[in-house]
Amino acid sequence: MPAKSKQKKKLGGGRKEGAARVVAESTGVQSRLLFGVTPAVIALVTIVVFLPTLRNGFVNWDDETYLLENLHYRGLGWEQIHWMFTTCYLSTCMPLTSMTYGLDYVFWGMNPIGYHLSSLLIHAANVVLFYFVSLRLLRLAASSSADSRRLPIQLAAGFSALFFSLHPLQVEVVAWTLGREMAVAGFFFFLTLLCYLKAAEKESMAASRWRWMSAAWLFYMMSLLGKEIAMTLPFALIVLDVYPLRRLGNGRGKWFGSQVHSVWWEKLPFLLLAVAAGLRAVLGKQGTEAVYPIESYGLLPRLAQVLYSLAFYPWKILIPTGLSPLYPFRPFTGLWNLPLLWSAVFVFSLTAALFLIRRRWPAGLAAWVFYAVLLAPLSGIVAFGPHLVADRFAYLPCASLAVLAGAGLFYCWQLWSRGRLGFRTLVSTQTFAVLLLTGLAVLTWQQTRIWHDSERLWRHALAIDEKSSFAHNNLGLILARRDALQEAINHFRRAVQIDPAFVEAHTNLGNFLALQGSRQEAIAHLRQALKIDPAFANAHNTLGNILADGGELDDAIEHFRKALQTDPQLAMVHYNLGRTLARRGDIELAVTHYRAALKITPADPDIHNNLGLLLASQGKLDEATTQFREALRLNPGYAKAYFNLGKVFSQQDRLDQAVDYFQQALRIQPAVAEIHENLARVFARQGKKSEAVKEYEEALRLIELRRKPGSAG
Structure with a gap:
């Protein structure tokens, strides 16, 4: 019996090994x-x-x-x-x-x-x-x-x-x-x-x-x-x-x-x-x-x-x-x-x-x-x-x-x-x-959708950790971009509450408080940002803009210059400094800063347009025309550049071209009284009285509409 049992066991083992070989x-x-x-x-x-x-x-x-x-x-x-x-x-x-x-x-x-x-x-x-x-x-x-x-x-x-x-x-x-x-x-x-x-x-x-x-x-x-x-x-x-x-x-x-x-x-x-x-x-x-x-x-x-x-x-x-x-x-x-x-x-x-x-x-x-x-x-x-x-x-x-x-x-x-x-x-x-x-x-499929857009991303981050000052700040920026200004300000306030030394949040809060009309509180937050970090260029730039809007041009210029001391490659600061210098009458220096801005960001149509305006004011009409054309190349729907080209051609007595550019501007922005008024003047110089009268009447209508209470204009 024992021998038989052993034989059985061997046969069983053989079947297992055979199965393993078949599988192999x-x-x-x-x-x-x-x-x-x-x-x-x-x-x-x-x-x-x-x-x-x-x-x-x-x-x-x-x-x-x-x-x-x-x-x-x-x-x-x-x-x-x-x-x-x-x-x-x-x-x-x-x-x-x-x-x-x-x-x-x-x-x-x-x-x-x-x-x-x-x-x-x-x-x-x-x-x-x-x-x-x-x-x-x-x-x-x-x-x-x-x-x-x-x-x-x-x-x-x-x-x-x-x-x-x-x-x-x-x-x-x-x-x-x-x-x-x-x-x-x-x-x-x-x-x-x-x-x-x-x-x-x-x-x-x-x-x-x-x-x-x-x-x-x-x-x-x-x-x-x-x-x-x-x-x-x-x-x-x-x-x-x-x-x-x-x-x-x-x-x-x-x-x-x-x-x-x-x-x-x-x-x-x-x-x-x-x-x-x-x-x-x-x-x-x-x-x-x-x-x-x-x-x-x-x-x-x-x-x-x-x-x-x-x-x-x-x-x-x-x-x-x-x-x-x-x-x-x-x-x-x-x-x-x-x-x-x-x-x-x-x-x-x-x-x-x-x-x-x-x-x-x-x-x-x-x-x-x-x-x-x-x-x-x-x-x-x-x-x-x-x-x-x-x-x-x-x-x-x-x-x-x-x-x-x-x-x-x-x-x-x-x-x-x-x-x-x-x-x-x-x-x-x-x-x-x-x-x-x-x-x-x-x-993973679900997690990828969190990254669909910035608002969804930062709301998810705050759902995980509400005390993330960085997430509050970034969500605030996105909300401000879609004009949810008060909600954005609330998030900036929460960010500085969580981290009182968060200079970016103080700067953003100051910027959007100014847009909301709370100028003094805005300035206070920007000065707090600069107290924390005196070299923070964005705070200098934002404070400079607020001061310039309030007519404090010299103080604004000082802050723009401090921002450029920190980082000379900030095109937007050169642009803002150029604008403010132009308002103060320093046209040559303003042109210098506009050109510096264009060296850093040559594809900005606003800078080309504003440089063109300054060059035109200096009588350099051909150079101005070059800048306006470049602005239009970068942004073919840029009504201001069409309008400014129309004004230059009007000054050069190229009236037909002036009419073309004014009409192009009106196709993009038909409700701007100043464009109708300038077009009317050119028609009058061409002897086209009926067209001139029609444009003057439209300009007056738009001006009256703008004066009415509750008007969007």
Whole structure:
């Protein structure tokens, strides 16, 4: 009986092994097919889930400053390329990313759909690259003999890629036009990893190895030119060398022995590139308020912010709710802070646990350290901006955690193939993976719509955190733009109530209080802004405008000049100073400032028009005509320029042309009495009395209408 029982057991085991072989053979054919299809499916799913971004516009969070108001990036000529590679605009150095915006402008002009499409396609390309990175890492971690075309590894890598792609944390990078810098840097970052892994595999083939390593150095440089977010990559590569490449550690001489000298030397070009990028980033932010100095934000608060950042992103990966475009910067001033304590416990406990089990599960510690190393430059060590943390900062660091998620799925396949996991349990894990990706896709689809427009964006930010002074300020600007002036003022008041030292909010509050007629309160807020920051150019400019409107021309001119001392490249301040000087009678100096404004923003029709008026007043009619024509080229519907050209031609006795331009102006603005009056004078000079009388009567009618109480005119 015992022998029989043993025979039965053997037969049962044979059936199981046979089934496994059948599955392996069938999956071999499928895997070869999937090797080409999987990346295409991953890219397609990514594009479909992020499709709502194509309906989004630009938002008033650097989009307007960098894209709508900035003319320097528009195109790919030598002038634009030179600017991109020599200027850190808005304290940011990202020449390759700027080139993508220049390309967008060439194809799309200022249509936001093109810019969002480019961001989406770059993200989709990144997902495909990340799929191949995951595939290589999983194959290395599984065993040296594991074939990358095996179906389970491909499915696991596909899961990693989709987990990375579809997670709501990635929405900010794709849906926010200026968030593209992370995606551009990520594209070359993943190419760097692929080349590095390939070079490591060619250890015994020197020529081939150095070709791949040289490509890795080149792509790393391009990643840093996209955005210097991967400055710590050289240290992250050391993590990969330990596991899963196993080029370092575990053995005598495996850290600093002669056999691993080349492993260390190959990091030198990476390190030099990282240092150069770091210095460029620091110099780009020098003299700005982007970086908090160590005197005002000490070492302990920075370390507290690092701990909070390290815990924040894994938590949001697990529970991706309450995501916001802005998590306001609030310094940690004491240790007895619940979020900080929770973060410290999480980080230290997880690190200790992973270290203790590193021999049984080296992948866990490697993924965690890789994540921490990549996050380091964005974690608060160098504190900058109005945010404590930001969704976009997770774009590259969390890639290692996505690989870990795929490894978990592959581990289930391995357990099943070894008979240590039931088939139903295997199916349950695969079903859970599909449901998880579906849930992430739904959340991401919803999150993309938050970025549809500025008002929706900042209302969402305030729904997450009502005490965000930055969100109140930006929402106020949007509300003021659509003439909801009182609601806008309420948000500016709330912003300065939350943060009394918020100079931008004081300035905006002053500006819109003046428009509402509360001149003295407006001036008080602007003076408060200048008390906080005496060099804040926007406050000087706004106060100058209010003083000029009140006839205090000398004081206004003084404030405009102080604004230009802070930043001589402010075209609007040159323009306002020119207008005020002209009112004071300093025509030559006014012309000088108008010309200075046009050097900075040559495509502003208002400046061309006003310069033309001053030149005409000096009798320089031909030069004035040139300026008015340029204004019309830039804005063919500019009624004032048509009217001013009509006046110039009238002065030159070119009466037929004067009539043409006055009539063009009236087609655009038929209810302006002054245009009818000037047209009437020209008709009278031409001897066309009936036409002249008709235009005079219309001018008088419009003047009388304007005098009536309640008239809109």
